[in-house]
Amino acid sequence: MDYAGLDYRNVRFPVNRALTEAERASRYNQGQRGRATPMDFLSVVKFNSEYMDLVDRWYPIKGFNVWLGGCVLLTSIGMLFAIYGGVFFSGRTAPVEVVDWVGIVGLTPLFLCLAWAGWWLIRTECGRYTHYPIRLNRKSRQVYFFRQDGTVLTVPWESLFLTLGESKSPLAGTTYDLRAHVLDDDGETVRESFSLGYPSPLGNAQSIDKFWAFLQPYMEAEGGVERTWHHLKGNTGYLVPVDNRREGWRWSIARSFMLGAHWPYLQLLFSPFLGLNALGRMLAMSTSKIPQWPEEVERANPEEPDDPYRLTWRDNGPLGWWELYWPMLCTVIGVGAFVGALGWIVSTLWR
Structure with a gap:
């Protein structure tokens, strides 16, 4: 950020x-x-x-860098698995064509670079x-x-x-x-x-x-x-x-949502991002x-x-409702919404 x-x-x-x-x-x-x-x-x-x-x-x-880097890293690895799985392990009977090799040769370095960039972002904090x-x-x-x-x-x-x-x-x-x-x-x-x-x-x-x-x-x-x-x-x-x-996990959640401390409705609206930030913050602190x-x-x-x-x-x-428990609820809702959206995207692509 x-x-x-x-x-x-x-x-x-x-x-x-x-x-x-x-x-x-x-x-x-x-x-x-x-x-x-x-x-x-x-x-x-x-x-x-x-x-x-x-x-x-x-x-x-x-x-922030942890969850953003994690998304970039996992997406890059997932795309590499999808490419190689679709070409070599999909059970198709047709031989691998030139266009397939061109795609593999062109996209593999790209996604490897993106995976490295995601890892680099994670390592700035972890x-x-x-x-x-x-x-x-x-x-x-x-x-x-x-x-x-x-x-x-x-x-x-x-x-x-x-x-x-x-x-x-x-x-x-x-x-x-x-x-x-x-x-x-x-x-x-x-x-x-x-x-x-x-x-x-x-x-x-x-x-x-x-x-x-x-x-x-x-x-x-x-x-x-x-x-x-x-x-x-x-x-x-x-x-x-x-x-x-x-810092403990409670403070990681509270601190991540403090950017919108005066606007609880905005905390809920941006809960997927703030909730992921809280999880990334916990990982960064623990490592x-x-x-x-x-x-x-x-x-x-x-x-x-x-x-x-x-x-x-x-x-x-003590941290009260608006300082801790509302952000905790927003974290559950936000991360759940993110995981649900990610699952929907993956299932759609694999159809």
Whole structure:
């Protein structure tokens, strides 16, 4: 859907380039308070007086590549079986003609390439990490980014060039994130980039203003810890349940349907896609590793056990009807409709 910066082989955002004028014009300056209504967009994993952990930009849409790749892979394999079965194992008495060989020679490489593409899509999410956390330490002024290859980038908060990031996707269109650039000593050349915040594929540029208004006070404002704690406790009620664990199947369903949280009828309408996304998300999570911060990072980020502002997923309120049970029902209906439609198509083709 919107996997800018993510690749099976660890390809990220373009680097070793100069800052663009658009990036300069849309910069978020440290020390400049956001004026929008603060929103965290369900991105916080762990919170305390010392640091805050966030999920990466690919976490909200995890599962999409799995089910899409699975459909491409299974369709390609099915077509290959159909072609070879129809020519060699259908019980026909006529000899294999030239046109049959032409079809086999022409279509076999095509479907093999499609099968490889489907597997590639699956591997962008399965067998990797459940998420790629970002840690912001308010006291030491350090930002830690867990790279896709398992290494960690450590950079001072004040040295980051923060700007409005834009990405283009054939399915999602233009999407936005809070992009963090690590610059060379010349202050012009981008050496590394990562996404510090991502609302959703449905977010707009104003969504990034809201996320900045949530993030900046915690890192810079006097009383920012208490203000952010009240926001998390009162406005959202949920922290992402991936702190030293894989998310459970219930959260996989709930998170997949949260894109349409305010429109239950749209959740039902798009339940075949969202339900498949939930199943793909479960598979991706169950096959992926849990990210672990290196020991030196943990030592540099001590957590006080009696911290009154400490929050984790264990402090979440219960998921209610519209957050969990309605999405569960939609998943059953949507996946059932998809399987039924697939069965009808297969039976029609085999007649």
